[in-house]
Amino acid sequence: MKNESIRFAKHPNGLPDASCFEFTQEQVIRPAHGEVLIENHLLSVDPYIRMRMEKEDSYAPAMRLGEVIVGRTIGRVVESKDSRYAMGSWVVGRHAWQLYSLASADDLQTIDPDLAPLSAYLGALGSTGQTAWLGLHLLGQPKPGETVLVSAAAGAVGSVAIQLAKDYGCRAIGIAGGSSKCDWVRTKLDAHDCLDYRASDFESALSEALKEGVDFYFDNVAGSILDQVLPKMKLHGRIALCGLVSQYNAKTVDGLFNLRSLFNKRVRLEGFLLSDHKSLLPKANSDLMTAYRAGKLHHEASIYDGLDQAPTAFVDMLKGRSLGKQLVRLRSDAGCPI
Numbered sequence: 059m060k061n062e063s064i065r066f067a068k069h070p071n072g073l074p075d076a077s078c079f080e081f082t083q084e085q086v087i088r089p090a091h092g093e094v095l096i097e098n099h100l101l102s103v104d105p106y107i108r109m110r111m112e113k114e115d116s117y118a119p120a121m122r123l124g125e126v127i128v129g130r131t132i133g134r135v136v137e138s139k140d141s142r143y144a145m146g147s148w149v150v151g152r153h154a155w156q157l158y159s160l161a162s163a164d165d166l167q168t169i170d171p172d173l174a175p176l177s178a179y180l181g182a183l184g185s186t187g188q189t190a191w192l193g194l195h196l197l198g199q200p201k202p203g204e205t206v207l208v209s210a211a212a213g214a215v216g217s218v219a220i221q222l223a224k225d226y227g228c229r230a231i232g233i234a235g236g237s238s239k240c241d242w243v244r245t246k247l248d249a250h251d252c253l254d255y256r257a258s259d260f261e262s263a264l265s266e267a268l269k270e271g272v273d274f275y276f277d278n279v280a281g282s283i284l285d286q287v288l289p290k291m292k293l294h295g296r297i298a299l300c301g302l303v304s305q306y307n308a309k310t311v312d313g314l315f316n317l318r319s320l321f322n323k324r325v326r327l328e329g330f331l332l333s334d335h336k337s338l339l340p341k342a343n344s345d346l347m348t349a350y351r352a353g354k355l356h357h358e359a360s361i362y363d364g365l366d367q368a369p370t371a372f373v374d375m376l377k378g379r380s381l382g383k384q385l386v387r388l389r390s391d392a393g394c395p396i
């Protein structure tokens with residue numbers, strides 16, 4: 059049986075293009091004891107993959123040229139050599155961009171498509187939602203009535219963070235690129251406001267919306283927007299640095315010129331990774347599922363069809379062209395809601 063894969067072919071100079079990816083075919087490897095063979099149905103494209111395309115390591119090892127690209131996937135078990143996973147079980151894990159993945163049974167998590175559509179387990183109910191939950195629960199710890207600001211609020215993590223902040227009883231304000239995205243954040247996510255960073259009056263709109271200050275800033279982009287927010291932070295404010303999307307493809311890095319505000323107001327700015335807090339994930343999963351089942355957590359996905367569309371989906375995600383979670387559907391025969 060043939061497998062199709064996408065491999066890392068070239069280090070990008072700025073935004074990746076088609077030449078950075080290579081499509082290959084190889085034989086499917088059968089599972090050994092303690093392994094399962096998974097027929098992948100959905101794969102997630104995420105910003106951190108761009109960091110792994112650099113020549114130097116970041117918080118994750120750099121990819122080697124020729125290596126199969128790895129990300130979060132959802133699939134169905136088609137062959138099992140482990141009693142924990144029966145044929146037909148739906149599982150999520152970190153696997154290669156392939157039609158079929160061979161995986162250790164220890165690295166999988168079973169999901170239930172009767173509780174939520176498959177895509178939600180890569181989005182609001184998956185590592186995306188866990189990341190948003192962790193930033194608020196661990197670093198933000200917002201109290202009812204506080205002002206929470208979220209950048210990339212129409213994106214995967216940001217859209218969940220906005221909704222969780224609302225559920226905490228906070229005044230939730232988003233930042234997004236374009237009027238249509240901001241309208242979606244206001245109407246679909248019920249944010250108190252959303253500011254268009256592409257608008258000519260963004261700076262004045264930011265000052266007006268935040269004239270009472272920001273208690274907690276959930277930042278997914280860094281760069282010049284972070285610099286503009288720093289003077290708006292309240293005394294002892296908190297900033298959770300979740301991502302640096304504005305810098306991943308930049309040929310020159312934006313500096314921070316308002317660090318004095320960080321010092322003067324004793325603001326805490328901290329980066330965080332989901333992998334550092336695995337012990338909290340059961341609590342995150344429980345809270346997210348409870349919110350979802352109660353109708354308090356909306357899951358949005360932009361879905362491309364076909365493994366050959368994964369590079370396009372990835373680049374479009376980096377360009378900010380999608381709403382919510384960016385996914386690629388590999389098959390049309392799931393037999394349950396995607």
